[in-house]
Amino acid sequence: QVGLVESGGGSVQPGGSLRLSCAASGFTFSSYAMMWYRQAPGKERELVATITGYGRSTIYPDSVKGRFTISRDNAKNTVYLQMNSLKPEDTAVYVCRRSGNPDYWGQGTQVTVSS
Numbered sequence: 001q002v003g004l005v006e007s008g009g010g011s012v013q014p015g016g017s018l019r020l021s022c023a024a025s026g027f028t029f030s031s032y033a034m035m036w037y038r039q040a041p042g043k044e045r046e047l048v049a050t051i052t053g054y055g056r057s058t059i060y061p062d063s064v065k066g067r068f069t070i071s072r073d074n075a076k077n078t079v080y081l082q083m084n085s086l087k088p089e090d091t092a093v094y095v096c097r098r099s100g101n102p103d104y105w106g107q108g109t110q111v112t113v114s115s
Contacts, residue, residue: 002026002104004096009109012086016113020081022096022106029077030054033099036070036081038092039108048094049081064090086113 008020022034036049049070050059058070069082079096095108 002098004098004104004106006094006096006106006109009094009111011112011114013115014087014113016086017082017084018086018111020083020094020096020109020111022079022081024077024079024096024098027098029072030074034070034072034079035097035099036068036079036094037097038090038094038111040089040092043092046092051079083111086111088113088115 003025005023006020008018010018012018030053033050033052035047037045037047039045048061048064049068051070051072055072060068067083067085070079072079081094091111091113093108093110096106098104
């Protein structure tokens with residue numbers, strides 16, 4: 001049974017940092033690209049980071065490029081999202097997703113950026 005469990009969210013002031021984690025289970029972790037999405041109230045879900053199975057390639061949208069870094073530890077079956085220079089507009093629920101058919105989603109972790 002596939003499981004994805006996010007952690008590391010919280011409240012932070014603008015300019016601060018957080019590191020999110022997504023612990024995976026139930027599949028061969030290195031065989032799948034992993035993604036982080038975010039969903040803010042009243043906004044469409046946004047893909048914020050993608051990493052290939054062995055971490056050789058990462059992709060970011062312009063909205064987070066240079067501030068967010070996705071990484072993975074295949075020995076720990078965990079994908080991370082390091083978020084620096086956070087802005088109020090980064091406030092959202094952050095969710096990890098496993099690629100593939102079917103794909104799988106975690107439950108999400110709340111990130112709030114506010115002074």
